[in-house]
Amino acid sequence: MRAAFPYLLVAPALIYLLAITLYPGVFAIYQSMFVVTFKAWNWAGLTNYTTLLADREFWQALTNTAIIGGISLVIQTVIALTISYFAYRDPFIRGWRITYLMPMLFMPSAVAFLWKLAFNDGRVISDLLMRLHITDGNVDWLGSIPLARLTLIVADVWQWTPFLFIIFVAALQGQDQEIEEAARLDGASWPAIFWNISLPMMRPVIVVAVTLRGIDITTMFTNVYIMTQGSPGGATETMSYFIYRQGFRMFNFGYASAASVLMLTLTIIVAQTVVKRAFHSGKN
Template sequence: MANGTAPSAAGAKAALPRPHRSRMRRRSPAFWFLIPAILALAVIGIYPLLLALYNSFHQYKLADLASGTPFIGLDNYIATLTDPSFWGALGRTALFLCLTLPIEVALGLFAALMLHRTALPWMRAAARVSLVIPMATTYAVVGLIGRLIFNRQFGVANYLTGLLGIPPQDWLADPTLAFVSVMIMDIWQWTPFCALIMLAGLAMVPKEAEEAARLETPKWSKILWHLQRPYLLPGLTAILILRSADMLKMFDAVFTMTRGGPGTATEFISIYIQRVGFRLFDQGMASAQAVLLLILTIVLSRLYIRFVYREAA
């Protein structure tokens, strides 16, 4: 009897791993499909971040590679935090963000409300297609368009201001006007993005509740604040996070349009980091500045989530 039960126990033990092996076979195709994305993330995102973090603690000057890359600890960070040029570039970037982002959000909300209230489906579809065009334009092309629009001799900006009796302005040579010109081009490109996100939030509002609110009060401001606002806040959080991160690292459009000038009027923090890294050839200092910029972006994102998204939740 003992001899009869032994083979059955052994057979049961041998059969136990089979479901586990079948589950592994079912999961293995998904794992293999994920490998290219994991490798791309590691090569494009994780490795450069780790390399920048490593360089930020070393003296790494491209013009003096013969002296090696000795470890210098926090010297690059201390030099960055005591550099007036770094704080000047960061201040210009913060001013650009504080002036441009509210305008983009306000204009995007206005466009979304207008499209949401229209009863013509074809007009709404045509507007959505037209809103995608500025977003699909690359940053370098936006900078080139800006150089043409604000050209003193044949730019459209001077033609339009001339209709109002204003004499021609040298937009890209005046520090204030160059800053305003970069703002205008960024607003033109990214207001449609804000509008589409806001329109998606408005589409989530229940139609029955919206119709009942319109019957109760004709004031659109009350409907917006009490009914539509909770549905807009998640999208608004995404806009704030994405646009703030984008403005902190914007380089192509500004560099193509003004080269950071005149003087340092449009030398934002990303352009300053590029100048330190590839014109002064100090990769260690530039890496430390990039790491500090990443920390600032993370802090801003956490603040947006805490004060904007939490209110929506």
């Protein structure tokens, strides 16, 4: 009984985690095998999957997710590394670190409404560009594919760059100070120390942080739902919004479940490949 006591203590938490993670996944896989209506489930086998792989809208949503998420992730990583470098070195910037974290504390829906007001409804950005004589009139941010995607990228970068920043700063602070001091005594400048010593030492942390953020970006929904609704012409429809539209607007619940399963599988494969290659190459 004493040997089983620790397992009994963690059993409630384990059961809860399985209930909110394992069960929905298994249910989604099961549901994807049916053509689901409100009152009837008709067996479809792999029909939903084969139809999905031939669906142009599915591939467009997947491409949109990769483009918007990829550009946003690169920008976030570069900005977070830059700010973390200065916040780690400069006492003045270090004193304002809490300010850099504030965007992450806002609700995603509030951030989306804020940027929708700035870009579209309130024309704040357009007025600013006109005052700077960059544009001659109001900009239709949803009138072209690049501009519509840019609105989503800006909103995502503004809110979630702090997530990477706080991880990178913690990684810098956790490094062995003696190595940096030895390099500094040898005459190396701070930028050279960061590029040649700190950055390689941060590589495992960077890979994990960017992978986690990349996984989260694949679920981008709130900004799309509030700011663009997938326009123009589906150019900003991400996979999450595609699944939402199929399930809760077109009521193709089995089809939406199949899309969810495929997206989850693809995300796991990509994330596992990136992490495995990064850590394997780091051993060589």
